[in-house]
């Protein structure tokens with residue numbers, strides 16, 4: 124039994140962590156081409172990017188804007204959502220989903236997630252609908268589409284807008300249809316950590332001509348505070364898009380391998396398989412950790428040990444949004460006086476945040492198959508060394 | 518924004534270096550360094566780049582914690598993004614009249630203020646300069662934050678000081694792919710940062726959802742700051758050029774019988790544009806540029822329609 128890297132043993136990782144973002148001549152040429160034209164008002168690179176994304180994904184309309192928060196804010200504004208309205212969304216998300224709702228003056232209503240997907244629970248959403256509810260924002264955590272077989276009819280039945288926060292789910296499909304095509308709009312983030320990036324950027328997606336029309340003035344900065352993506356970033360993003368397909372294939376193969384290996388272990392579990400997810404965005408590889416099956420070694424200790432083996436692991440959203448101190452501020456109270464920040468009804472969110480949730484970032488999935496095998500071996504190694512690891516806590 | 522000292526080759530080299538660093542966004546070294554240079558240029562403590570002019574305006578309003586029920590004073594002729602940002606946070610824009618330089622009339626501020634007023638924005642429209650000492654006196658007297666909006670923060674001056682020095686916050690609307698930059702002092706930068714960012718508080722090394730930033734996420738990529746840093750080094754040269762161009766174009770306009778609108782006494786225009794009275798000389802209009810401003814009151818509309826602007830860029 125080899126010694127844990129945490130205690131001075133050799134880490135299992137052999138090669139370097141895959142460098143991300145990858146780039147080459149194409150990116151360089153694109154940037155330099157656009158850098159010769161940095162004045163505002165030009166749009167040929169952006170238009171080319173938008174057409175390329177439509178072509179890549181099969182979505183009808185793509186609008187490239189400055190980031191994946193402004194996208195949500197602009198979408199909400201273009202749908203006329205504002206003061207007095209309620210928007211249902213998970214607390215298990217990045218704060219940007221919540222801030223976009225507050226920014227239009229509406230009230231976020233936090234709703235629980237499914238324990239085996241960490242995506243918003245459609246059954247829980249139905250309980251939260253009131254006469255003030257205008258929209259539901261499922262967040263495709265880690266790149267995994269929510270159960271759209273449930274959300275689409277649910278929103279239809281109650282006359283609610285479905286807005287897909289696909290910040291982490293670029294390229295994902297549900298029953299072979301692209302994310303962004305199920306709701307009124309989809310929102311993608313192209314921020315530096317994301318699978319498709321130009322440093323900072325965002326895409327608004329829709330299949331509806333009517334929505335595209337009402338979104339246009341927001342996109343062009345005539346209304347609201349959004350702005351189209353600059354030419355340099357557009358050019359860079361278009362070049363990165365040409366890499367997305369093969370990168371997705373590598374991540375998919377490695378994730379399948381991890382799913383198989385982790386499901387053989389008792390103390391961790393991969394997320395639920397679902398054949399309706401025809402393409403997973405895999406921004407994150409999320410798994411669950413069960414300390415009771417690991418001699419009650421806390422998640423934080425396990426994560427430290429796994430990271431020390433060369434496979435950086437995060438505890439995910441260990442502070443769900445409803446526990447965020449900023450939401451208790453007087454300013455937020457003024458915007459949304461009825462905002463409910465209690466844990467009540469958010470059992471699965473709290474469990475994922477406090478105890479079970481753990482993830483790898485996407486670039487780790489870009490490694491070789493052998494490296495991914497070693498990544499899975501690291502779980503076994505830690506399990507075998509659990510007695511020693513326990514001493515770390517004492 | 519281009520000057521004779523601008524070299525596309527040097528710029529291209531810098532862009533390649535940024536690409537090679539693998540850090541393309543999320544407040545990397547280029548944006549930090551550009552922010553430091555920009556703040557130093559204006560003699561202030563700190564600066565923050567924003568992805569767009571409108572995003573910068575919204576960030577200021579969020580940092581000031583404005584929402585429905587609040588009022589914000591804007592010049593009656595201003596860049597439309599200012600009005601949009603005020604309305605976006607739910608506040609009400611109140612328009613203060615302008616004079617023929619298309620900048621705010623300081624004397625009119627008193628008519629605009631109510632007990633709901635929370636901030637005053639002035640704009641150095643087209644490089645013409647407001648009466649900064651008077652506006653400052655008013656905002657100080659009523660304890661209101663003053664935000665100076667300008668596209669040439671290093672060149673618009675009043676009584677030999679940058680207009681930036683009169684304001685609590687400067688919003689520089691740069692023509693580099695719509696970039697906005699906010700410049701202020703240590704005291705306020707933390708608040709601006711928290712309104713701008715989704716993740717960590719100002720100066721915090723890392724971590725997700727630390728819970729103290731609401732974040733409109735207005736960060737910019739690392740490529741634009743490369744250009745901006747480069748342009749900052751060329752700012753003085755650019756100012757000299759545009760001043761000499763302004764003199765040449767003004768002389769030519771005067772010879773053709775145009776009536777120039779002078780800059781305010783004590784002010785030093787950035788010289789980006791020259792405003793003329795139309796006074797029936799419709800032919801002037803042919804050569805005029807499209808003014809990127811909108812008038813929001815009747816007098817503002819009259820002032821705007823009486824003016825023709827020529828660019829010196």
Ligand SMILES: Cc1ncc(COP(=O)(O)O)c(C=O)c1O
Nearest residue numbers: 190191192217219290312314734
């Ligand atoms: C779920 C979710 N929504 C929204 C965003 C915001 O995107 P951006 O960082 O581009 O503003 C993110 C980004 O991390 C995210 O993960």
